[in-house]
Amino acid sequence: MAVATTKTLAFTAIVLAALLHSSAAQSTYTVGGTTGWTIPQGGDSVYTNWASGNSFAVGDILVFNFAVGIHDVTQVSKANYDACSASDPMLIATTSPARVTLNSSGEHYFICGFPGHCSAGQKVTVNVLASTSAPSPAPMASSSPAPRRALTPASAPSPASTASAPTPSTSPVSGDSPSSAPGPSARPPMTYTVADSFGWNIPRNASLFQSWAAGKDFMVGDVLVFNYSAGAHNVAEVTSDAYAACTTTNPISLDSRPPSRITLTTPGEHFYLCAIPGHCTAGQQLSINVTGEAGGASPSGSPSPGSGDMAPPSPNSAASLAGVSAAALLSVFVALLF
Known part of the structure; x- marks a missing residue:
């Protein structure tokens, strides 16, 4: 009975840690960076270069910052993207900032539906890879044989590894502080x-x-x-x-x-x-x-640029919290086992 309970607790710990890791894998990208979603000065190469510098996965979020009333976000097919046509759109967003979750892998096509804007370069293609969060349980599974062997020496590495886990997780948290403090650059x-x-x-x-x-x-x-x-x-x-x-x-x-x-x-x-x-x-x-x-570091009248500045730290913060939570859960279950 005790062995069955031990296995159940260990399995639950692995599942919870995997779920936490999966949620932390989500990233938020501000389209065009500080340029935002507008008619670019350098043509569509501005957005092509921006997209090529990022790696998108299923579950990630695109944030489009634009001036309401003179731009929008229209998701279209490849044919309509190439033709700069907003007919039969898959999605239209007219409020800013527009947040679009990438729910499937493959290429996604976005344009501005206002006449002339797409042909002037206000268009972007993002290639979405399959979610990278699925393989994450594999490393966790390698720690499960220790409870099955029920050997006292085998349990020693588990507390050590869990004790060391919070140490790297604090690094992204400290890294968030300077990136989210635009004050010095004002x-x-x-x-x-x-x-x-x-x-x-x-x-x-x-x-x-x-x-x-x-x-x-x-x-x-x-x-x-x-x-x-x-x-x-x-x-x-x-x-x-x-x-x-x-x-x-x-x-x-x-x-x-x-x-x-x-x-x-x-x-x-x-x-x-x-x-x-x-x-x-x-x-x-x-x-x-x-x-x-x-x-000013946080202009009250300009939510769009603000959201662009703050969006990238969010995944890092989530990842660090998830790492700490997973480590804490594993520590509790290891303590219960022994």
């Missing part, structure tokens, strides 16, 4: 003069303003300064669709008094153009992506 708000000395004018080439913005990190609290001649130009902030069509119908804001100073108050994409007829189509337009908040 900077004070900055003021950017659009296009520097060239100012807000009809550019010599259409890419001038985007080239100027490409090397800069805009954050909530920063200020844009538009220098131009009064009466010759103005600054209109518009929606993504209006920006693409070079139209100023129902602008978000319009200023014609230079220098125009615009404080960036929200994260996400912001679109500006000159509303004087013909100026936008000649290249006088600018789009920027605003992330985080200058001078």
Whole structure:
């Protein structure tokens, strides 16, 4: 009777430890990293490179951070992905951050369903491998013969191994602290003069303003300064669709008094153009992506970047807690055996 009870307890310990390990294996990935889910400056290679640098498994979670109303997340078939078509979608998410759990292995295809966004590079393919949590019980099973032999010397390694288990598990926990503390990297708000000395004018080439913005990190609290001649130009902030069509119908804001100073108050994409007829189509337009908040570690108005920063530590924390729990359970059952 005692032997049967011992075997039952040992088997239960193995199953519980395996379940804890399986739950810890889940990882969360923020699509595009700090870039978020937006029209990328470098085309679809931005998301291709991001995906190739990660290993996805069944059960993992993708987090899409985007500006609500000008982007969405649409999961499609490969044919529609290649054609940048949002017809017959498998999934559509319009609220941010969108969390998508990868429930099956194989390739998964995501695009932005807004017209023109996919063809501009807002698309990503992730290759999902089968869950890696299944083989985890195998190492645990190797410790089960010790109770069956019921030899006193065989029991000695078990407490030693369980005693050493918590030691490595504390390493990921301590590692979480610096990664989840963006405070040291926070900077004070900055003021950017659009296009520097060239100012807000009809550019010599259409890419001038985007080239100027490409090397800069805009954050909530920063200020844009538009220098131009009064009466010759103005600054209109518009929606993504209006920006693409070079139209100023129902602008978000319009200023014609230079220098125009615009404080960036929200994260996400912001679109500006000159509303004087013909100026936008000649290249006088600018789009920027605003992330985080200058001078603050946890901006209350920018949940998307925050979730991107905090998402990666979660699997590590879960793994460390699972390791400690599994070790504790095994210690209890070893004590009961002897």
